Each structure stands twice: as structure tokens, then as C-alpha cells.
Amino acid sequence: MEDVDQVATARLRAHGQRYTRNRRELMDLLAAAASPLTIPEILERRPGLAQSSVYRNLMLLEQSGLVQRIVTNDDWARFELAEDLTEHHHHLICSNCGIVRDVTVPPRVEKSVATAFAAIADETGFHLQHHRLDLVGVCPACAA
Amino acid sequence: MEDVDQVATARLRAHGQRYTRNRRELMDLLAAAASPLTIPEILERRPGLAQSSVYRNLMLLEQSGLVQRIVTNDDWARFELAEDLTEHHHHLICSNCGIVRDVTVPPRVEKSVATAFAAIADETGFHLQHHRLDLVGVCPACAA
DNA sequence: ATGAGTGCAAAGGCTTTGCATTAGG
DNA sequence: CCTAATGCAAAGCCTTTGCACTCAT
Numbered sequence: 159m160e161d162v163d164q165v166a167t168a169r170l171r172a173h174g175q176r177y178t179r180n181r182r183e184l185m186d187l188l189a190a191a192a193s194p195l196t197i198p199e200i201l202e203r204r205p206g207l208a209q210s211s212v213y214r215n216l217m218l219l220e221q222s223g224l225v226q227r228i229v230t231n232d233d234w235a236r237f238e239l240a241e242d243l244t245e246h247h248h249h250l251i252c253s254n255c256g257i258v259r260d261v262t263v264p265p266r267v268e269k270s271v272a273t274a275f276a277a278i279a280d281e282t283g284f285h286l287q288h289h290r291l292d293l294v295g296v297c298p299a300c301a302a
Numbered sequence: 303m304e305d306v307d308q309v310a311t312a313r314l315r316a317h318g319q320r321y322t323r324n325r326r327e328l329m330d331l332l333a334a335a336a337s338p339l340t341i342p343e344i345l346e347r348r349p350g351l352a353q354s355s356v357y358r359n360l361m362l363l364e365q366s367g368l369v370q371r372i373v374t375n376d377d378w379a380r381f382e383l384a385e386d387l388t389e390h391h392h393h394l395i396c397s398n399c400g401i402v403r404d405v406t407v408p409p410r411v412e413k414s415v416a417t418a419f420a421a422i423a424d425e426t427g428f429h430l431q432h433h434r435l436d437l438v439g440v441c442p443a444c445a446a
Numbered sequence: 447a448t449g450a451g452t453g454c455a456a457a458g459g460c461t462t463t464g465c466a467t468t469a470g471g
Numbered sequence: 472c473c474t475a476a477t478g479c480a481a482a483g484c485c486t487t488t489g490c491a492c493t494c495a496t
Contacts, residue, residue: 176495178451197485208453213486215451229373234485250428261426267418274411275437282405283442284394290436293419298427320470322476341460352478357461359476378460 162189162243166224173222180207181215185224185239194228194236194249194258232256241288248290252297263291306333306387310368317366324351325359329368329383338372338380338393338402376400385432392434396441407435 166185167177183204188195195203197212216237219225224243228236230251236258238244246268250259271291279286310329311321327348332339339347341356360381363369368387372380374395380402385391390412394403415435423430 176450178495180452210454210487211452214488217487227375229375231371231373250422250426252428253431259426261422263415263418263422267414270411270414271407271435274407278394278405278407278437279439282394282403283445284396284437284439285445286437286439287397288438290434290438291415292434292436293422293428293430294432294434295423295428295430301427301429320475322470324477354462354479355477358463361462 162239165243166219169222169224170219175218175222178215180211181219183207184212184215184219188225188237188239189243191238193260194238196232196234196236198234200237228258230256230258249292250297251292251294252300253294254296254300257297257299259297261293306383309387310363313366313368314363319362319366324355325363327351328356328359328363332369332381332383333387335382337404338382340376340378340380342378344381372402374400374402393436394441395436395438396444397438398440398444401441401443403441405437 162185163177163182166182170177170181184200184207187200187203197209197216200212201207201209216225216227220227220237224240225237226240228238228249230236231253233256238260241247245262247260247262250261251257271289275286275289278284306329307321307326310325314321314325328344328351331344331347341353341360344356345351345353360369360371364371364381368384369381370384372382372393374380375397377400382388382404389406391404391406394405395401415433419430419433422428
């Protein structure tokens with residue numbers, strides 16, 4: 159995780175921000191999590207953190223490109239490390255309970271998607287930043 | 303659009319619901335729109351509708367599989383006709399202004415994605431419902 | 447010392463809900 | 472007639488903001 163810390167320090171500094179203890183705790187927590195976390199889940203795991211600081215710091219970390227916010231139809235937004243700190247992946251979203259699980263797809267598929275998207279960006283004049291490829295379904299627990 | 307009305311009537315009835323004038327207006331509006339609409343946009347176009355009824359009816363139409371809710375990082379949720387009433391498509395989302403535009407990708411790409419997703423569903427035990435393939439970027443208007 | 451960061455509490459704002467009225471079958 | 476649907480207003484709830492205090496430099 160020292161790697162993440164270094165990147166975080168650098169990227170925050172570039173935005174005129176510091177890598178404080180609270181922010182580091184958030185990064186550690188997200189790095190350790192297997193899937194994106196909601197703020198209630200974060201507060202559960204780190205009772206010492208103030209809710210407002212968590213919101214503020216996650217927003218700040220997002221602005222510095224360290225964290226990514228995922229909005230589903232669930233009640234809460236979820237947060238995970240930015241993609242360049244982990245590996246490119248997608249999400250399995252349960253339409254019933256809202257849980258999000260990380261998955262990867264074969265490079266072949268990624269490549270064909272990327273090519274198609276580049277063409278679309280070209281046609282439409284959109285300046286492409288990234289893509290989202292999510293699977294929506296019912297998780298095993300909810301299906302039972 | 304009679305087609306849509308027939309499907310709507312049938313699908314609502316199957317859920318024990320009626321296809322009322324308000325609900326029909328919503329369906330018409332969404333069918334006519336080139337891209338998913340927010341509730342403020344809907345109220346603008348149909349000033350006669352009550353906000354609470356719009357929320358309630360859209361929720362109901364969603365539950366009956368006639369309408370789909372799209373959540374972005376924008377302030378408002380957006381609504382469009384369910385995919386089986388239009389054609390399978392994806393979204394170009396502007397990360398700055400939140401506007402959503404419909405796009406289609408080549409069948410070849412769809413096929414490769416579908417195959418990969420079926421495999422993932424199989425491995426993970428998720429009961430797959432649908433997938434989302436969104437492009438996030440900056441629209442021409444915001445890039446200017 | 448001085449500005450950024452923090453925590454508590456209160457406010458915001460999209461969305462949902464209660465309730466009396468109206469419409470549909 | 473009798474249940475569902477509507478509209479207005481009020482409440483909910485996730486998220487944001489104000490402000491005084493603390494910490495790091």
C-alpha cells in the first residue's frame with residue numbers, strides 16, 4: 159500500500175491538498191475492501207471518523223482522481239479507489255439489495271468495446287473520459 | 303405509438319394497475335424525447351402534472367417494466383422508455399452538465415459483451431437481468 | 447501564528463408519503 | 472358505489488454547509 163500512499167500524496171499535493179490521517183484511513187479502507195463501500199459502511203468500520211469529514215474527504219479525493227464515486231439505484235453512493243490505482247474492472251450490481259461486486263472481463267472484449275467507443279466519441283464530438291460496463295442482476299443471496 | 307400504448311395497458315394490467323391519462327402522458331413524453339428526461343424537464347413540458355404524481359407514476363411504470371431510471375452523478379435521476387419498447391442502446395453521459403445522449407454500438411461488440419457477461423453470470427451465480435454500457439466524457443457544448 | 451482540516455449540528459434539496467378529493471369501472 | 476389515482480402540502484433522508492476548534496507547518 160505504500161505505492162498508493164505515494165500516489166495519493168503526490169496527486170493531492172498537485173491539487174494543493176494534504177494527505178491527512180483521515181484521508182489516509184479512507185484510502186486504506188477502500189484499498190482493503192473487496193467492493194465499493196457506502197458511507198454508512200465506512201462509518202461502521204471506522205467509528206472514529208466524522209460523517210461530514212468522510213463526505214468532504216471523499217469528494218476531495220474524487221476531485222484529485224484518487225477515488226471514484228459509483229451511483230446505483232441504491233440509497234447510497236458507493237466509493238472505490240480510482241481505476242489507475244487498482245486494475246480496470248467492472249461491476250456486478252444487485253438490483254435488489256444494491257451490493258456491488260468487482261469483475262473483470264476478457265481483454266478481447268475490452269478491446270472491442272474500446273474500439274467501438276473511440277469511434278462513437280469521434281462521431282459525436284464527445285471528449286471521452288472513461289466507460290462504465292455494469293451488469294445488473296440479482297445476487298445469489300437475494301435469489302435464494 | 304399505439305404499439306406502446308397497447309404494451310403499456312397490458313403490462314400495467316398484469317401488475318394490477320391502470321393506464322391512466324397521466325401515465326399515458328408520461329409514456330408519450332418519454333417516447334417523443336430523444337434522450338432520457340429529468341423530472342424538472344418533464345414538469346416543464348407538462349405543467350399540468352403534479353410533481354408527486356410524476357414521481358409516483360414513474361416509479362410505478364418502472365416496476366411494471368415500462369420505464370427505466372438512469373442514475374448518473376447528476377443532481378436528478380433521468381427516465382426513458384424501457385429497452386424493449388425502443389431498441390437496445392447505450393448512453394453518452396457528460397460528466398460536466400449531466401446530459402445523456404443515446405447511442406448504439408455495432409452488433410459485433412454487443413455480441414462479444416453479451417457472451418462475456420453470460421460467462422460471468424455463470425461463474426458468480428448472479429441472475430443477470432441486463433447490462434449497462436455507458437460512455438462518460440465531456441459533451442461538445444461543455445468542451446467549448 | 448496562520449491557514450487547512452475536523453467535528454458537531456443544522457440546513458439543503460431531491461424524493462417520498464399522508465390525506466382529502468376526484469375519477470374510473 | 473368503491474377502489475385506485477391525483478394533487479397539495481408536509482415530511483424523510485442522503486448529502487452538504489456553517490462555524491468554532493484543533494492541528495500541522
